[in-house]
Amino acid sequence: NADADAWGDLEGLNVVVSAGGTREPLDSVRFLGNRSSGRQGFAIAEAARERGAKVTVVAAHVALPLGEGIRRVEVSSTESLGVAMRAAAETADVVIMAAAVADFRPAKVADHKIKKDGDGTLTLTLVPTEDVLAGLVRSRRPGQTVIGFAAETGDSGATVLEHGAAKARRKGADLLCVNEVGVDRGFGDRPNEVRMLASDGAEVAHAAGSKIEVAHRILDQVVRLRHQV
Ligand code: CTP
Numbered sequence: 130n131a132d133a134d135a136w137g138d139l140e141g142l143n144v145v146v147s148a149g150g151t152r153e154p155l156d157s158v159r160f161l162g163n164r165s166s167g168r169q170g171f172a173i174a175e176a177a178r179e180r181g182a183k184v185t186v187v188a189a190h191v192a193l194p195l196g197e198g199i200r201r202v203e204v205s206s207t208e209s210l211g212v213a214m215r216a217a218a219e220t221a222d223v224v225i226m227a228a229a230v231a232d233f234r235p236a237k238v239a240d241h242k243i244k245k246d247g248d249g250t251l252t253l254t255l256v257p258t259e260d261v262l263a264g265l266v267r268s269r270r271p272g273q274t275v276i277g278f279a280a281e282t283g284d285s286g287a288t289v290l291e292h293g294a295a296k297a298r299r300k301g302a303d304l305l306c307v308n309e310v311g312v313d314r315g316f317g318d319r320p321n322e323v324r325m326l327a328s329d330g331a332e333v334a335h336a337a338g339s340k341i342e343v344a345h346r347i348l349d350q351v352v353r354l355r356h357q358v
């Protein structure tokens with residue numbers, strides 16, 4: 130059994146995992162958010178703990194409990210997730226960005242509840258958020274392993290794998306775990322399929338199964354990458 134053989138292979142390592150979905154405030158009671166459940170990130174955290182790592186989870190709106198012995202930091206917006214990830218990354222050997230992070234936030238946050246008025250429509254101006262993963266890759270310490278996720282859909286221009294490869298090269302993480310999402314794939318509690326790409330875009334591994342099985346296969350790649358350095 131591969132999992133049993135692997136037990137303890139992350140002993141002595143500090144692993145930080147982000148999970149869930151960020152929320153960007155719009156006014157005092159509303160936000161822009163996404164449907165990420167946080168399950169894949171939590172599965173990675175629990176699998177890493179099982180294999181001997183010291184684990185910190187930076188959780189954005191995850192309505193799930195975490196196994197014992199895992200440190201949990203609660204965040205909400207992309208900005209707060211970035212602050213928590215940078216702090217945790219200072220002492221981390223492995224940094225995994227599994228959270229679904231907003232790409233845009235409202236340009237201004239109303240300090241009161243926005244009211245209906247005028248012509249019946251409401252126009253929001255959105256501005257880009259910071260790219261937390263790109264920042265973590267830029268400030269990566271020697272020997273630190275940085276892993277990203279990408280939820281992709283195929284379209285007329287390119288396949289899921291082509292989009293993933295371009296993103297892997299753009300992001301520069303040691304590993305990009307590409308997830309195909311669609312109407313009934315990827316989000317929620319369903320079996321997962323993940324293709325793992327190196328920073329040059331080449332596919333180095335493929336995993337399918339439950340989120341905990343996929344988590345272990347991703348951690349196998351972490352172990353492999355760390356033996357390479
Ligand atoms: N990510 C991040 N900060 C952001 C957006 C994304 O750290 N502001 C991270 C995600 O946690 C994930 C990786 O970047 O690990 C890829 O996210 P994804 O949304 O697939 O890529 P984007 O670069 O945002 O590109 P797009 O959404 O346009 O496909």
Ligand code: CA
Nearest residue numbers: 229230231232
């Ligand atoms: Ca995005």
